[in-house]
Amino acid sequence: MAAMHRRYHHGDLRAALLTRAEQTLREKGPGALSLRELARDLGVSHAAPSRHFKDKQALLDALALAGFDRLHETLAASREAGETFPDRLGGLVRAYVDFAVANAELLDLMYTVKHDPAASEALIAAAHRLGAMAEEMVAEGQRDGEVREGPVDSIALPVFTTLHGFASFAMSSVLSAEQVADGLDAVIAYMLRGCAP
Amino acid sequence: MAAMHRRYHHGDLRAALLTRAEQTLREKGPGALSLRELARDLGVSHAAPSRHFKDKQALLDALALAGFDRLHETLAASREAGETFPDRLGGLVRAYVDFAVANAELLDLMYTVKHDPAASEALIAAAHRLGAMAEEMVAEGQRDGEVREGPVDSIALPVFTTLHGFASFAMSSVLSAEQVADGLDAVIAYMLRGCAP
DNA sequence: ACCTGAACACCGTTCAAGT
DNA sequence: ACCTGAACACCGTTCAAGT
Numbered sequence: 001m002a003a004m005h006r007r008y009h010h011g012d013l014r015a016a017l018l019t020r021a022e023q024t025l026r027e028k029g030p031g032a033l034s035l036r037e038l039a040r041d042l043g044v045s046h047a048a049p050s051r052h053f054k055d056k057q058a059l060l061d062a063l064a065l066a067g068f069d070r071l072h073e074t075l076a077a078s079r080e081a082g083e084t085f086p087d088r089l090g091g092l093v094r095a096y097v098d099f100a101v102a103n104a105e106l107l108d109l110m111y112t113v114k115h116d117p118a119a120s121e122a123l124i125a126a127a128h129r130l131g132a133m134a135e136e137m138v139a140e141g142q143r144d145g146e147v148r149e150g151p152v153d154s155i156a157l158p159v160f161t162t163l164h165g166f167a168s169f170a171m172s173s174v175l176s177a178e179q180v181a182d183g184l185d186a187v188i189a190y191m192l193r194g195c196a197p
Numbered sequence: 198m199a200a201m202h203r204r205y206h207h208g209d210l211r212a213a214l215l216t217r218a219e220q221t222l223r224e225k226g227p228g229a230l231s232l233r234e235l236a237r238d239l240g241v242s243h244a245a246p247s248r249h250f251k252d253k254q255a256l257l258d259a260l261a262l263a264g265f266d267r268l269h270e271t272l273a274a275s276r277e278a279g280e281t282f283p284d285r286l287g288g289l290v291r292a293y294v295d296f297a298v299a300n301a302e303l304l305d306l307m308y309t310v311k312h313d314p315a316a317s318e319a320l321i322a323a324a325h326r327l328g329a330m331a332e333e334m335v336a337e338g339q340r341d342g343e344v345r346e347g348p349v350d351s352i353a354l355p356v357f358t359t360l361h362g363f364a365s366f367a368m369s370s371v372l373s374a375e376q377v378a379d380g381l382d383a384v385i386a387y388m389l390r391g392c393a394p
Numbered sequence: 395a396c397c398t399g400a401a402c403a404c405c406g407t408t409c410a411a412g413t
Numbered sequence: 414a415c416c417t418g419a420a421c422a423c424c425g426t427t428c429a430a431g432t
């Protein structure tokens with residue numbers, strides 16, 4: 001085993017790049033993210049990352065996609081807990097906001113305007129999967145008579161919109177941590193008024 | 198006048214840099230924004246911009262700040278038109294969404310997570326000025342009995358949040374132009390339910 | 395005041411070559 | 414398959430020097 005010591009990278013360079021990239025994204029911001037530094041940190045030549053990501057944007061896209069997966073898992077888990085529609089909605093909002101605060105730079109990356117429209121297809125699909133969760137929750141609420149009738153979209157879209165808007169304010173520090181905590185209940189109450197039969 | 202021809206820049210390099218920067222931001226995206234190219238385009242040495250912006254981030258901040266000013270003007274104008282609260286709210290939403298679609302990259306820049314918390318003070322203040330507009334509108338609606346009673350913030354914050362969330366989806370192309378147009382009325386109706394007495 | 399020109403330390407990307 | 418090393422064309426920032 002000493003023979004292959006430091007020859008090739010330890011197994012999965014791709015995963016190592018993503019992990020390390022997210023770490024520096026969180027600690028030093030998106031501006032400090034450099035492929036060359038990443039390679040240096042991982043003890044690999046600066047050209048090595050290109051085997052796994054065709055360019056820097058491809059790494060950023062992969063990072064964003066992984067972020068959507070994790071957010072999706074988190075929200076799905078929150079949806080399980082909660083007997084009533086208000087409980088489930090409240091749980092969803094809190095989970096989304098918590099993720100936004102804990103992963104501000106990543107969430108920013110996830111929703112950043114892509115100038116190349118074709119490249120963002122997978123990211124848009126991932127966002128739609130999130131929207132679909134809101135739809136399911138609303139539809140379930142309608143079946144139980146806890147949510148007003150009408151096209152699911154006409155309620156799920158505004159709900160998802162408010163959810164994301166609040167998280168967006170929280171992550172961009174337009175709202176302080178205190179304002180987020182203080183405003184949360186009012187926002188949830190308002191959302192419930194918008195959903196009420 | 199031929200004597201000063203091409204010696205110094207045409208009067209206001211600072212303003213020229215901002216104008217040109219916003220143009221390339223819109224046309225080629227934020228990744229293509231380079232100080233050196235900007236200087237080249239304006240026929241000035243690559244070190245000249247540093248006289249007006251201490252670094253690249255300072256230029257981006259100035260750009261974002263100017264964006265907030267323009268958005269503020271646009272929204273203030275939309276608020277004048279409209280006799281009833283629903284009319285004024287609808288006008289505000291449409292104005293914000295129009296701005297978001299027409300200036301997606303700029304709005305993204307305006308709300309981008311700044312890793313240096315101190316640097317973004319002025320930007321946060323600008324966002325708060327926008328929030329204050331929502332507060333005024335809600336307070337006015339309360340006086341006229343068109344909006345439910347209670348602390349202004351408990352209604353204005355969710356309203357502003359929904360507003361921004363929808364614009365954010367529109368600009369990040371999570372929603373297509375069609376989905377934005379189709380969803381607008383449902384979102385406004387939902388907001389009004391959240392505000393209703 | 396405002397700008398130039400050179401210099402420095404970085405980038406991302408590509409490509410022949412190695413194992 | 415996976416990585417290296419050198420090369421290329423760019424960056425942002427700084428700083429003496431010019432007018």
